[in-house]
Amino acid sequence: MTSLISHTTVDCANAYELSEWWKQVLGYVDVPGDPNLPGHEECMILDPDSGHAVLFIEVPDVKAGKNRLHFDLRPRTGTRDEELARLLGIGATQVADLRDTHGPGTGWVVLADPEGNEFCTLRSRAEAEAPPAEV
Missing domain, CATH: 3.30.720.120 (Signal recognition particle alu RNA binding heterodimer, srp9/1)
Structure with a gap:
């Protein structure tokens, strides 16, 4: 079961x-x-x-400390950076920028909702499946 x-x-x-x-x-x-x-x-x-x-x-209770569980969001359409701009535009707060952490075009951005709950925005599926950019 x-x-x-x-x-x-x-x-x-x-x-x-x-x-x-x-x-x-x-x-x-x-x-x-x-x-x-x-x-x-x-x-x-x-x-x-x-x-x-x-x-x-x-x-x-008031939120205290870092979330132990959070949402990882992937854009349904468009790119991570376009989605990041949209989320910031509707009131998300940027907590940490981890784009390019594992090389160009990789990573994610940590955001918080209006009550401080953290979540991440990832690259779209198309971005994640694209061949790595040449350096």
């Missing part, structure tokens, strides 16, 4: 606001028939294609 992951849960201070922000990042939607509204202490969003769910739950 094994288990499967039902959904990913993010503890937060404001479930509605953070779920709305992450909907912009991921292209997720509210659960059909169960819209998220201001004041809701639990807000779930879904990927309309895969059904993956992320649940935001309000907790009294």
Whole structure:
């Protein structure tokens, strides 16, 4: 017997606001028939294609220290750097720039959402599968 992951849960201070922000990042939607509204202490969003769910739950604790678990995001279209610009434009904060860490055109950027939860943006599949740039 094994288990499967039902959904990913993010503890937060404001479930509605953070779920709305992450909907912009991921292209997720509210659960059909169960819209998220201001004041809701639990807000779930879904990927309309895969059904993956992320649940935001309000907790009294403040985030302290580095996340032990985080999202690694890959652009659905475009490049890592284009996605980075979009994420910064909607309110992400850059924490660390690890682009080119393992050679030209490699690496990722560590960002934080509006409540300080860290996540990374990676190269697109096309960028990752492209032959290395000649130096």
